[in-house]
Amino acid sequence: MQIQRDRERKELVVRTVVFTPFSIIVMVGGFLLLRNNPMSQILTTLFAIVWGTFSVLALFYSMNLIVQLFPTRKYNKIIPFVFVGPAILIIGWYLLIPTVRSLVLSFMNRNSTAFAGLENYKYIFTDSTMRTAFGNTVLWLLFGTAFAVFFGLLTALMAERSAIEKLGKTLVFLPMGISMVGAGVIWKFMYAYKPVGANQTGLLNALVVAFGGEPKSWLGTAPMNNFFLIIIFVWLQTGFSLVVLAAALKGVSEEIKEAARIDGAKEFTVLMKIVLPSIYGSIVTVSTTIMLAALKSFDIVYSMTNGLYGTEVLASQQYKQMFKFLDYGRGSAIAIIILLAVSPVIYYNLKEFNKREVF
Amino acid sequence: MRKFSKVMLFVLVLMLVMQGVWAQGTKETAAQDKTIRIFGAFRGEEAARFDEIIRIFNEKSGYNAVYEGSPEFETQILVQAEAGTPPDIAALPQPGIMHKFAQEGYIKPLSSRVIGMIDANYAPVWKDLGSYGGKTYGVFHRVNAKSFVWYPKKAFEAKGYKVPKTWDELRALQDQIVRDGGYPWSIGFESGNATGWVGTDWMEDVMLRTAGPEVYDQWVNHEIPFDHPAVKRALDYLGEIFLNPKYVYGGAPYILTTNFGDSVKPLFDKPTKVFMNRQGNFITGFMPQNIQDNLEEEVGVFPLPSIDEKWGTPILGGGDQFVVFNDKPGVQEFMEFLTTWESGAPWAQVGGALFPHKSQDFNDYGNSLEREIAKALVDATVFRFDASDLMPAEVGAGSFWTGMVEYVNGKDAKSVLSDIEKSWPR
Incomplete structure (x- = not known):
């Protein structure tokens, strides 16, 4: 029993160590590649779809692997945040920050260079x-x-x-x-x-x-x-x-x-x-x-x-x-x-x- | 689960390889990037004609200039500039936008070579319109002249009407047409989200004729308020025509709902009920095909008559100026190309465009109408740029347009003008 659990644990560690760096390289590399925009429109779109989908899968998969290294009780506490976290971050980035920015801009002048109060x-x-x-x-x-x-x-x-x-x-x-x-x-x-x-x-x-x-x-x-x-x-x-x-x-x-x-x-x-x-x-x-x-x-x-x-x-x-x-x-x-x-x-x-x- | 992780691993490795390969390719293509992106507001037939001009440049220089037009150009160019992904060259219809871009440092000044070409081949007014803060940014290529009245030649002459030389003669002609059971004018304001510009063009033309170029400039620069008596006087001249349902085919509802391009079409209906349409030279492109094919026999044109002898017959015009966003190889060459008549002649031959180039050969114009207008434009003693394009966007692309619409829709002149005055940004 103990031997089997050790073996499973070892396998988990190996998988985490192999998989996580790979995911990070793919995610960052793909991002940098897209930012440089070297490909034609169609290639960029295809790449973005494939890369985006697999990056998301890879992200969740490797985060899950990492969290699995913790004991079960801690795992249960952390895992909900791991799954909801990225979504909240992205929504915050796309909705929350622009909202706050709009609020700030609404008190500024037309080019947002000076404070305009309630004007x-x-x-x-x-x-x-x-x-x-x-x-x-x-x-x-x-x-x-x-x-x-x-x-x-x-x-x-x-x-x-x-x-x-x-x-x-x-x-x-x-x-x-x-x-x-x-x-x-x-x-x-x-x-x-x-x-x-x-x-x-x-x-x-x-x-x-x-x-x-x-x-x-x-x-x-x-x-x-x-x-x-x-x-x-x-x-x-x-x-x-x-x-x-x-x-x-x-x-x-x-x-x-x-x-x-x-x-x-x-x-x-x-x-x-x-x-x-x-x-x-x-x-x-x-x-x-x-x-x-x-x-x-x-x-x-x-x-x-x-x-x-x-x-x-x-x-x-x-x-x-x-x-x-x-x-x-x-x-x-x-x-x-x-x-x-x-x-x-x-x-x-x-x-x-x-x-x-x-x- | 095992199978899944194997598949994932495979895909990830594959993507790593792809990234490597593409990154290699990037370096090579970046070095020999010969594409020049040009962005503007005109589309369709006009864009096709401009493509022909670009082709000449591409064949000569080996670059690959590409033009793209968008109906949402004014919004898009702003978003692109602020996002840091502008085109290499843009054709800006409003000098005001150029001022903003120059202020923000988005656009690059022209090379001294191009400025030299402008000095040699354009009247000073065009250089001034393309300059801001002591630097020159814009090259004008195709321009338009707006102070013209178009009429169906055959019907007009059959009725024995004479081309009016003065405003009084125009008034007499209007009444004569009404007596004969016709309508003097067909006017259409509708133009998508730019509805109203036809009205502001009329207004500017009359301002130039009643108040003269100096007051016009003061009006443009807001040195006199928008509800100044001189402006009110010009608007009253317009009201005499716009608000009289006998003078305008279909009355106010027709003015407001008819597209400017469609408003020239009733002139060629049989039997002729409508006789005049005031519009820029580009309107010939909107006439029915059979009329376009026989332009010289079917269509007559005269400048909107003088009102005050002192100011003669000024010409109102406009045009897109090309500005540089990215100073990459080929861009200044393209700008230089635009200053030469070589870039204008093929378009002049097909028609639908005027050019301010001093070196132009008037014989290149495909028909006598455009030849006359081009001469009038180059020789004009008083030429002024479209005021609404020079005013701040709140007014020039906002309250001035809506103000003209509301005026035709029955709002009184005084409140129209004071509302526009209130909207002028402080």
Whole structure:
């Protein structure tokens, strides 16, 4: 027994001693190689994929080997940190450091050369374009979320009772596969405007003209244009809420519903008193997830109106300040405001997420 | 587990070997790196024509210059410069960006040889536009001239219209066209995330004509506020056209939703309803193919008429300046090549480009329209660079564009101008 354990231990030590230096050389060497960028694009990509995958495997494998050299009790204590550690380090590097940096920059002047105090935040809350952006972001939050969840729920309820459940769900879910910018390009054709008398290439204006109306510039007139943009967002997000809510509906117990009906409850009462409360958790999770998307909404505005005609939102303003006007102070300050606005939603979302298994 | 570790070991050894081999290869390729990366904003047909120019250079010099265009150039070049991975040469549309890069030390001054070539072959204004802090960084190659009005020649002449020489004649012509049941202007502001620049171009042209070049320069440098009466006066001149739905085909909604390139197309609809489009020389490339094929018979052009005799008929223009990020072999040679007419002639022959080179042969231009415009550009007594490209980005690529859009959308002139004034960075 003792002999065998000794042999295993010896083998472990040998393996560690052979393997660990190899991994380190490969990891560092590959990094240095990529940094010098000597290969063509395709070779670099292939190398990066192979090297990256195996480096990660090698890293965990050799760290595990090293930790195995410790006695079992210590091993059990250390090993969780070994497995989670790299992930936390990488996330810290990519998320935490930039966040702290943005926070610092938001108190600096435009080139980040001097301290500017609260000047950037003062600008954010007093400038007229920024006020429009705040107002519109609230519109997006309220209406974008409300309509996406409402239509998702409605289609989920209807699909449950429909003969073409699968087809209907697929059709509603389909737009989820389209990127926001792609949707913007598609919807540009829906809203296209041509003067009176010319051939209307936009579907909406073609309909209006066919019924004897005058063509309108849908995206050019505030505040209605915000709603035309939000419609696109709703079109994209309804599929998501449909899928989650439809799954949740399947989980509602048939017996309770049956019992309520036997007790004389009308369908509407069953829906309000039994079905909706049962899927409450899913509704909250869907709402908060869509809310996050609405808060960050940038692509649709950017590709459709670029924030003109009073459609500016916070995210598009951030992009403009940062990359167009090169004002890192203001750009960072807006980013921090968005982060602050998102945080409670994320927190609540995670709490709900932990409490119930909604997805 | 044993098998797994053997496989891992094998792959790792393999990768070590590969790294060694590649590292060997690196040294050799680095020594004879002949590639020159050029990055700019223009794409499509324009990029294809520029590729032809590059080919001449490559054949002559043995280098391998490669051009790449991006619709997100303004953002990308900034990110690349700050990340330390810039191209070797970039074509910057805005002198303001060049100033920033020069300030930060991202771009390298031109060699004295290239500067000598610029002195010999360009009017002083181009050297000034390419200089910052006493050093010269930029070479202009293809430029554009914007103060021109295009019209469908046949329909225009059939109606008996005359080319206006003064603003009053232009006004008379506008009213005459309206009386005949047509629209004088087709105007389109839409241009993706640069929507509004057509409006600022109009504004600059009128500023030059009402206030003159000195006040124009003060306006550009913010020595007079943006809501100065002189600026307001220019905007009022524009309002007379922009805000009158009888003067502009489709009215304000059409202006705001029509792409600048598409706005020239209705001029060639049959029967003709719209007669004029004010745009730079590059607009010929957006005309319908059958019109482009018979440019000289189908299209007429005249400079936007003078408003105040004192200032004559100034020319507004713009252009990309090429700047050097990496002073590696071949780069200064390429810059030198750009200053010679050899780099312009083939493009002039195909059309769609103007050049400021003094040594150019006007006969090289493929059609009489561009020949006339090129002459007007080289001979212009007053030439000014696009103001919005000279102003800080917050204004020139931000509030000035949006301000023009809002003005057309019904906001009053006073608040438009005071909003732009407020946005000027302090």
